[in-house]
Structures are given as C-alpha cells and as structure tokens.
Amino acid sequence: MNPSTVSEIFTELRESKKVEEALAFIKTDHENTVAEQITITEIPAPPFKEQIRAEDLLKRLKDLQLEDVQMDAEGNVFGVRRGTGGGPTLFVSAHLDTVFPEGTDTAVKEEGGILYAPGVGDDTRGLAELLSLVRAFQEADIQHKGDIIFGGTVGEEGAGNLRGVKAFFDQQANVDGYISIDGPDWENIIYLGTGSYRFTVTYKGPGGHSFGNFGEPSATHALGRAIAAIAELRTKEEPRTTFTVGEVSGGTSVNAIAAEASMTVDLRSNDKGELQGLANHFLTIVQAACDAENQRWNSDKLTVEIDQFGDRPSASQSAVAAIVQASSEAIRSLGGQPELVGPSSTDANYPMSLGIPAVTSGTGGKAGGAHTLGEWYDPANGYVGVQKHLLLILGLIGVDGVSEALLEQR
Ligand SMILES: [Zn+2]
Numbered sequence: 001m002n003p004s005t006v007s008e009i010f011t012e013l014r015e016s017k018k019v020e021e022a023l024a025f026i027k028t029d030h031e032n033t034v035a036e037q038i039t040i041t042e043i044p045a046p047p048f049k050e051q052i053r054a055e056d057l058l059k060r061l062k063d064l065q066l067e068d069v070q071m072d073a074e075g076n077v078f079g080v081r082r083g084t085g086g087g088p089t090l091f092v093s094a095h096l097d098t099v100f101p102e103g104t105d106t107a108v109k110e111e112g113g114i115l116y117a118p119g120v121g122d123d124t125r126g127l128a129e130l131l132s133l134v135r136a137f138q139e140a141d142i143q144h145k146g147d148i149i150f151g152g153t154v155g156e157e158g159a160g161n162l163r164g165v166k167a168f169f170d171q172q173a174n175v176d177g178y179i180s181i182d183g184p185d186w187e188n189i190i191y192l193g194t195g196s197y198r199f200t201v202t203y204k205g206p207g208g209h210s211f212g213n214f215g216e217p218s219a220t221h222a223l224g225r226a227i228a229a230i231a232e233l234r235t236k237e238e239p240r241t242t243f244t245v246g247e248v249s250g251g252t253s254v255n256a257i258a259a260e261a262s263m264t265v266d267l268r269s270n271d272k273g274e275l276q277g278l279a280n281h282f283l284t285i286v287q288a289a290c291d292a293e294n295q296r297w298n299s300d301k302l303t304v305e306i307d308q309f310g311d312r313p314s315a316s317q318s319a320v321a322a323i324v325q326a327s328s329e330a331i332r333s334l335g336g337q338p339e340l341v342g343p344s345s346t347d348a349n350y351p352m353s354l355g356i357p358a359v360t361s362g363t364g365g366k367a368g369g370a371h372t373l374g375e376w377y378d379p380a381n382g383y384v385g386v387q388k389h390l391l392l393i394l395g396l397i398g399v400d401g402v403s404e405a406l407l408e409q410r
Contacts, residue, residue, distance in 0.1 A: 003325060005406075009395050010329040012403040019394065019402070022140035023387050029132050030383040034115075036060075037128035037377070038108045041120045046104070050075055050096040050154045057096065057127065057152045064134045066150060074167035078151025081137055087145025087398045088176035088407040091168065092133070092389070094126025095156035095182060095347060099371045114378050121367030121377040125385075126181035127152055129363055132386045133393070145405055146397030149175065156182075156347050162312055165347040169354060177323055177396055177407040178358035179389065180347040184367035186385040187336045189327045190360035191317055193349030194240075195275045196268040198310025201226065201286050203250075203293075205302040207259025217293045217302040220251050220258035226289035227263065233281060239271035240343070241278055270343045272314045272353075312345050315352035322406045323357035323396065330392040334384055357407060361389065 013019050045053040058077045061069045066079030078093070098119035100106070108117040134150050149172075153164035169175065183190065203219040203226075227245050235241035243265065250261025267282060269275035283306065290304040317324070319340060328338035348358040364385020366378040398405030 006322070006325045006329050009403045009406060010333045010391065013391055013394055013399065014333060016399065016402045018140050018142050019399070022136045022142060022390055025139050026132060026136050026386045026390060027383050029135055033128050033132040033386065034379045034382065036131055037120070037124055038115065040127055041108050041117050041124045042106050044100070044102065044104065044106050045096050045098050045119070046100060046102045047097055047155070047157055047160050049102060053096050054152060054154065060131055061134065061150065064131070064138055066134060072167060072171065074164055075154040076151055076164045076168050078149050081134070081148045081150065083144045083146045083148070083397060084400050085145065087405045088396065088409045089147045089149065089174055090177045090179065090393060090397050090407065091149045091151065091172070091175045092130065092179045092181065092393060093151040093153050093347065094130050094180070095123045095164070096127070096152040096154050097157050097160055098122070099157045104373070113380065114376050116374070116376050118373050118375050120375055121184055121363070122370040122375065123156070123182045125363040125365065125367065125377055129181050129386045129389060133389055136386070136390055142394065143400040144394060144397050145400060146176070146407070148393060148397065153347055159309060161310055162347060162350050165350045169351050169356070175356065176410050178348060178351040178356060179392065180358070180360040181363060181389060182346055182360050183362040184370065185362040186364045186388055187331050187339050188341045188362035189324060189338055190341055190344045190346060190348060191319065191321070191324045192270060192343035193313065193315035193352050194268050194270050194343040194345045195272060195314025195349070196266060196310055196312045196345055197275065197279050197308060199265045200262060200307045200309060201265065202260065202262040202305045203290060203302060204260050204305070205258070208257045210255040210257055213257055215297055216257050217297045217299045218257045219261035219302065222289050222293035222302055222304070223248065223250060223261040223263060225292055226286050229285040229289065230265070230282065233278070235278060236274060239269060239274055241269035241271070241274045243267045243278060243282070269314055270316065275314050313349055313353035315349050317352055317357065321357055322408070323359055326392055326395045326406050327359050327361055330388045330395060333391055334388055336384070356410070361392065364388070
C-alpha cells in the first residue's frame with residue numbers, strides 16, 4: 001500500500017461533513033461513555049464467568065439497534081451495522097473478561113478525577129469505547145461501504161487462551177479485518193503477536209519411606225533433572241523466544257520419597273517455528289528426565305504426564321500492511337504520534353495467524369496497574385481514542401462518495 005494513498009484517504013475522511021459530525025458527537029458523548037465504563041466495571045467478569053457482563057453488553061447492543069445481535073455458543077456477543085455494499089467486513093471488539101477471580105471487589109472509587117477499580121481499564125475502557133463508537137455511527141448515519149461487526153469477546157486473558165476470538169473467526173468465514181480495542185495508550189499499535197504454549201508437567205512414582213524404601217525412583221528428583229536441563233536451553237534473541245518454569249510443587253514430607261511432583265512452564269516466541277522447536281526440545285527433556293530417573297534406580301515405575309493448557313499462536317504481518325498504516329494515519333490525523341509497540345499476546349493474534357489483517361489498538365485516556373487490584377484509569381481526553389477508532393474503521397471499509405476502502409476483501 002502506497003503511504004500517500006493512505007494519507008489521502010484520511011484527508012478525504014476529514015473533509016467529510018458527516019465524519020466531522022460523528023467526531024464532534026464522540027466528544028459530547030465523553031461523560032456518558034465514562035459513566036457507562038464505571039457501570040460495566042462494576043459487573044464482574046472473571047475468567048470463564050463473563051456471562052453476566054456478556055448479557056449486559058447484548059442488551060446494550062440491542063438498545064443501540066445493531067442488526068443480528070447475538071451471543072454465540074462460546075459466549076461472545078456481537079451485532080452488525082450494515083454497509084451500503086461492496087466493501088470489506090470488519091470485526092471490531094473489546095474483551096469482556098478480566099483477570100480477577102470471583103469475589104473481587106470491582107466497585108469504582110474516584111479520587112481527583114482518577115477512577116480506581118480492578119478491570120476499569122483492561123478492558124472495560126475498550127467496551128465503553130466500542131459502545132460510544134456504535135452510538136456515533138448510529139447518530140451520524142455515515143454511509144460506509146463495508147459491514148462492521150461490533151462485539152465483546154470472552155477468554156482473552158490467561159487461561160482463557162483466546163477462546164472467544166478463536167471461536168468467532170472459526171465460525172465467521174467472511175471477515176476481512178479485525179480491530180481489538182485494548183491497551184492503555186491511544187497512540188499504541190500492536191501488529192505482531194507473541195505465541196505462547198503453557199504446560200503442566202507431573203511426575204508420578206511409587207513413593208515410600210526415605211530410608212525404608214530407598215531405591216525407588218523419586219518424582220521430585222525427576223522434576224529436578226528436567227528443570228536443570230530446561231535451565232540450560234538456549235533460545236534466540238531475535239525473534240525473541242523465551243521459557244520459564246513458573247511454579248513447582250510436590251512431595252509430602254522431608255522423609256518420604258516423593259510420589260508426585262509437578263511444574264508449570266511457559267514458552268513464548270514471536271515466531272511460530274521457533275516456538276514449535278522450543279516446545280519439541282522441552283518435551284524431549286521432560287521425557288528424558290523421567291527415563292533417567294527410572295534408569296538410575298533400575299526401575300520403570302516413574303511416569304510423566306504432560307498437559308498443555310495454553311496455546312496462543314505466534315503471528316506477524318508487515319509493518320507497512322494497510323491496516324497498520326491506516327492505524328498510524330488515524331492517530332496522526334488527530335495530532336498524535338503513532339507508536340508500533342512490540343509483539344504482544346492479544347485477541348489480534350488469532351486472526352493474524354490466519355492471515356487476516358488485524359491490530360490491537362490502544363484506548364483513549366491514561367491507564368495503569370493492569371492485572372493488579374490497584375488498577376486505575378484517567379479519563380481526561382479519553383474521547384480521542386474513540387475518534388481514532390471511528391476514523392480507522394472508516395478508512396478500512398470505505399465511505400460512499402468520500403473514500404475507498406483500504407482493507408481488501410478476501
Ligand atoms: Zn486486555
């Protein structure tokens with residue numbers, strides 16, 4: 001995509017009266033958006049228990065009169081705003097889930113204009129921006145070419161493993177591009193996806209008394225052998241590839257041969273092949289440690305179980321892909337300085353891994369302390385994030401009589 005084409009399209013958009021009306025509406029909708037953000041923050045959405053928040057979003061999207069508003073089997077919620085035809089289909093979403101377990105107090109406290117609550121930024125701000133966007137589209141009634149699917153996904157965080165966005169793209173074959181509204185800075189663009197695999201490895205043996213049964217293989221000793229070998233793995237700095245044994249547990253007492261010992265392991269890479277290669281090494285080590293412990297005691301009683309509980313695809317696209325350039329231009333068009341931030345693990349990973357243009361695009365306002373109980377959000381000028389997303393969407397899907405679509409139909 002020629003950069004001048006991209007910047008021309010944003011110039012054309014900014015010259016459209018209807019687009020300016022929509023941008024102005026978003027500014028007047030700011031307080032409403034922040035109030036909605038507070039209300040939604042106070043509806044807890046623990047991992048795998050997003051349903052109440054999802055039903056709330058379903059109702060809000062219906063009230064805003066999107067078409068085909070629905071909840072899919074996985075728990076995602078979405079509705080469509082139809083274009084005039086002949087343009088690409090874009091999915092725009094924020095994630096419904098937070099990292100906080102059931103029972104976490106999510107009441108929002110305000111101090112000096114700053115909002116404090118677990119989940120107030122990540123990603124409730126994204127949901128609030130999404131709703132403000134839908135209002136702006138309905139209010140200004142811009143005649144855009146492509147369809148926009150607005151929605152909330154489940155399972156973005158941790159063990160959720162991107163289950164929502166995976167289910168969505170596995171079912172919707174006709175989507176040409178994706179924007180995830182997530183992250184604390186409106187000038188940030190994430191266009192590369194870090195892949196990760198997560199495992200629980202459990203060694204199991206006969207156990208026994210440390211003195212009386214000496215000679216039996218030990219689960220903790222096998223675990224130690226595995227960890228020592230994992231610690232010696234060498235991975236590439238570029239593409240960044242990492243590993244860690246995060247947690248270990250096992251054994252029952254100081255004078256017992258451990259019958260069971262386990263660890264959790266996190267492997268990551270910005271490259272699919274590197275991640276797979278690292279995983280293969282890791283699996284070989286885990287099995288070899290079991291074999292070595294058995295051999296040491298001339299036994300076959302020790303076994304190993306490997307459970308993979310995390311699987312996020314690595315994904316990359318060109319830094320000059322149309323969706324990345326459009327994201328940058330939308331930010332510049334509002335006086336910001338776009339920043340392409342390092343690869344990350346977000347909802348955009350999955351469509352990107354399927355070859356669908358996708359970005360994770362930061363929200364307006366300022367935020368910090370994500371994934372901690374001290375999470376905060378400063379709403380000052382937060383509407384700029386919503387305005388950016390409006391421009392970005394229009395740039396990608398085209399506007400009748402104003403601009404061509406930057407996103408290609410697949
Ligand atoms: Zn998030």
